[in-house]
């Protein structure tokens with residue numbers, strides 16, 4: 001490969017330096033002996049500034065990102081992040097605010113948090129919002145903690161089960177289990193919704209709550225939501241709303257109105273703050289007034305024209321340091337203010353329209369998991385009539401050659417060979433068509449010569465990797481000899497071969 005970029009250790013050379021420090025103008029002092037390492041230099045690579053800049057810039061250009069192309073990763077809502085948010089988040093008053101500054105000096109930041117809490121409350125119908133959790137998963141963890149606190153506070157001590165539908169995102173059962181709950185799975189019915197029969201069978205005196213995503217992770221609206229909520233409430237349980245799919249219903253459905261007691265919002269999905277390599281995100285949470293006393297601290301509040309932080313009376317405590325991921329809050333606030341109420345509804349209208357456009361263009365070649373109008377995402381199956389050897393993974397890898405990030409694959413696990421496509425509202429018809437054309441072309445290629453798919457990707461910096469091996473037997477330390485062996489290179493002695501490489 002000619003555009004191969006070696007690890008930074010391979011670029012190192014003894015004595016190379018990237019920083020120009022001023023001449024020492026104070027007397028030199030020896031470091032205390034106790035602070036010196038006895039095994040010499042720590043093995044940090046030695047490079048010039050030019051080399052460092054080029055190395056990282058080259059690597060950054062390998063990244064597929066929303067600024068370079070369409071990223072139809074289902075359930076992730078990879079929409080475009082408007083650049084005006086970056087301006088807002090970088091305003092010195094926000095960017096340099098210190099979380100330990102007194103409230104009197106933080107009134108602007110507090111006002112923004114208070115405003116955002118209210119906007120999110122208005123969109124969902126809830127009474128109290130906390131901006132603390134750093135991601136959707138942490139919002140879920142927070143919600144289950146709040147459910148537990150609520151039940152225990154009422155002397156209802158036997159509620160230790162959380163019901164989770166089989167189509168749910170893995171974070172739902174994981175977070176419930178982290179709180180110490182027993183996870184009980186609820187099956188899906190033939191139309192891709194939660195089975196009422198199975199739900200009834202699993203509800204009981206141990207039910208702490210049901211975690212439900214609506215629209216669900218099959219991209220389908222849970223039409224029986226009000227009946228589901230009634231059944232759960234009658235059994236003494238609470239309704240947790242996984243708000244990851246909020247992008248489909250902004251300004252159309254308020255989760256509170258259909259029976260949810262608590263939900264998380266993924267600001268990095270619905271509200272266009274960057275996902276940023278697994279963080280920082282924001283998983284703000286909202287709830288009814290019955291649950292408000294248990295919310296995590298602090299919440300922003302207002303007394304006359306003074307803003308302040310308040311700890312709810314029976315708060316579960318803190319789930320994140322300081323004020324949550326504040327930069328994300330500024331971006332989400334800017335997004336909501338830019339679009340306004342009508343604009344937010346239009347977001348959902350267009351997100352749903354775009355997904356259905358893709359569904360209709362592709363469903364005659366890629367079977368749909370559930371043959372009905374979808375919401376903001378569509379789940380297809382990579383089972384091609386004309387090419388039975390093709391797998392969803394092959395189709396996903398071939399899409400890379402056509403310049404698209406693959407959709408979510410093999411999730412939800414209840415759908416075999418799932419291809420879960422979420423275009424979002426920020427893609428133009430031209431891009432949607434280019435994506436559909438690529439998908440149809442791939443199906444045609446698969447029928448003509450399956451090796452085209454099996455060998456993909458061919459244009460990416462690396463070819464198909466052993467993904468299972470990488471997950472099951474990861475090599476986490478850099479071993480130069482092994483690295484070269486894997487690349488089929490000969491070891492030849494160069495001066496910096498003596499470099500010691502740290503193992504982490």
Ligand SMILES: *Cc1c(COP(=O)(O)O)cnc(C)c1O
Pocket residue numbers: 075076135136137138169171172213217242244245266281283
């Ligand atoms: C993304 C997602 C989550 C988890 O949210 P994070 O912010 O990634 O922690 C939970 N449920 C669903 C349905 C999701 O799509």
